[in-house]
Amino acid sequence: MFEEPEWASAAPVAAGLGPVISRPPPAAALQNKGSKCRQLLATLRALEAASLSQHPPSLPSSDSEEDEEERKKKCPQKASFASASVEVGKKGKKKCEKQGPPCSDSEEEVERKKKCHKQALVGSDSAEKEKRKRKCQKHAPINSAQHRDGVDQTGPKAWKGSTTNDLPKQSPGSISPKPPRTLSRKQWRNRQKNKRRHKNKFRPPQVPGQAPAEAPTEKTEVPPVSRTDSHEARAADLRARMAQRLDGARFRYLNEQLYSGPSSAAQRLFQEDPEAFLVYHRGFQSQVKKWPLQPVDSIARDLRQRPASLVVADFGCGDCRLASSIRNPVHCFDLASLDPRVTVCDMAQVPLEDESVDVAVFCLSLMGTNIRDFLEEANRVLKPGGLLKVAEVSSRFEDVRTFLRAVTKLGFKIVSKDLTNSHFFLFDFQKTGPPQVGPKAQLSGLKLHPCLYKRR
Ligand SMILES: C[S@@+](CC[C@H](N)C(=O)[O-])C[C@H]1O[C@@H](n2cnc3c(N)ncnc32)[C@H](O)[C@@H]1O
Structure with missing residues (x-):
């Protein structure tokens, strides 16, 4: 039915x-x-x-x-x-x-x-x-087991094969748990795209501005002119840096000579090599401009508050910065000349009459081993009651009090001291009379440490 x-x-x-x-x-x-x-x-x-x-x-x-x-x-x-x-x-x-x-x-x-x-x-x-x-x-999502099976579904061939012949081999009698996976054209393309993205992800990062590693020709196509230019610029830069280093070394050498010997030796040094004086002063300027305050400016400020009629003697004047900063008549003395106002001499013997000046200034210039000679010369040219102003690098002082005592024995009395600055000390003395000690008396307090600049 x-x-x-x-x-x-x-x-x-x-x-x-x-x-x-x-x-x-x-x-x-x-x-x-x-x-x-x-x-x-x-x-x-x-x-x-x-x-x-x-x-x-x-x-x-x-x-x-x-x-x-x-x-x-x-x-x-x-x-x-x-x-x-x-x-x-x-x-x-x-x-x-x-x-x-x-x-x-x-x-x-x-x-x-x-x-x-x-x-x-x-x-x-x-x-x-x-x-x-x-x-x-x-x-x-794609089953990881499919990858383990070794089914290569990454290429068009594999894609083709995945539906036909290139299926994973199975042991005889075994039954595949899943039917073979068929990739559509779109799926295959997406997979290729993902693969490319993955590859790019693990490429070394590109340095901005640098030519890509795949295009070395771009690097080699640098115009020869600019290459020469850059080479010359580098050479010039190197020369300048070497010259700067050489200057620095020469400055340190000269500086050490000025502190470690008598002023007569320093005078000879600069007479024989006038250029050395320029080198020394370039080095000194490059050092002192880093200071928060230059002592010469501090002295100038003080003098500006005094009568402009006061005659000033600047012992070791350098580039005459003090004379340029005040209205007073200034006698400028130094071992060599950087300015027409300078009288070249050893300050142990300046060409001035006794008791002819109101103010004697030593700004960072108590160099040499004969400091006593300089201070005695200042006493000689200063008028009675005249002003002695001293500025020195603070690290030079072993004991400030012994220094002050020694100066006092040379016919001065301490008026003021300023130890507040990080780089230098400032002292004001008044001439009391001629030196109180004979030429053979020892004034160890006048021994100051040399001011040596470190290599930077
Ligand atoms: C460190 S510089 C200071 C220059 C200037 N006073 C300033 O503060 O800008 C020291 C100066 O003292 C000079 N000097 C040192 N010993 C001297 C001496 N015996 N006679 C004359 N000048 C001297 C040096 O030549 C140098 O110019």
Whole structure:
């Protein structure tokens, strides 16, 4: 008997065909056998068509049906599940056809056809399932197990192969837990893009302004003129730096000579090498300009608050900065001349009359080992009650009090002292009279440390 109600309810909705209409078995069924058979065949064809429409999209390099056929021949088990399902449907149909003529009049035949139809339905069902599975795979992240399987899905070849022959080899009898993954054209392109991005991510970072490592020609195409220029500039820079270093060394040497010997030796030094005086003063200026306050400026400020009529004698005047800073008449003395106002001499013997000046200044100039000679000469030229101003580098003093006591013995009294500055001390003395000690008396307090500049 027909099992049409069940059949009808199980009948799939074939694409574009609509549900297969079932009819109750009429009494003259046998008469309608021919038409029934045709109907059955039509349904089967519709199912077939539906299954075929679910076939995976053809691959870029395997568009032809011949290829597909060849692949199937080579590896029939590895064909996609959808096509396998179609095959099942086809085989079922063929089996049906083999088992009996399509329009056989017997009930057995009808039963057989029904069975065949069911088989075909099973085939198309599995195709539907496969389609859903594939959709899920598309959205799910790539399974790492797939990589471990060694399925190379990175190139167009692999992409092609992944649906056909290049599936991971399985041991005989083993069943693959998952169907082979098929990459669409878009998926494959995305994967390539990601690979390129990953590669670039691990490239060494580019230094801004530097030519990329892949383009060494850009580096070599530097115009020769600019290269020469830069070479010359570098050479000039090097020469300047070397000259600067040499000057520094010479300054330190001269400075040491001035502190470590008598003034007569220093005088000889500069007479023999006038350029050495320039070197010394360049070095001195570069050092003293780093100080927060230059002592000569401090002395000048003080003198500006006194009558401009006071005659000043600047012992060891250097570049005459003091004379330039005050309105007073200034006698400038030094071992060499940097300015026309300078009288070149050893300050132990200045060409001035006794008691001829109001103010005697020693600004950082108590150099040499004969400081006593300088102070006695100042006492000589100073008027009675005249002002002696001394500024010296603070580090030169072992003991300020012994220094002050020694100066006092040379005919002065201390008026003021300023030890507040970080770099130098300032003292003001007033002439009290001629020196109180004989020339052979020892004044150890006048021994000051040399002021030596460190190499920087
Ligand atoms: C460190 S500089 C100071 C220059 C200036 N007083 C200033 O503060 O800018 C010392 C100066 O004293 C001079 N000098 C040192 N011993 C001298 C001496 N025996 N006779 C004359 N000048 C001397 C040096 O030649 C040098 O110019």
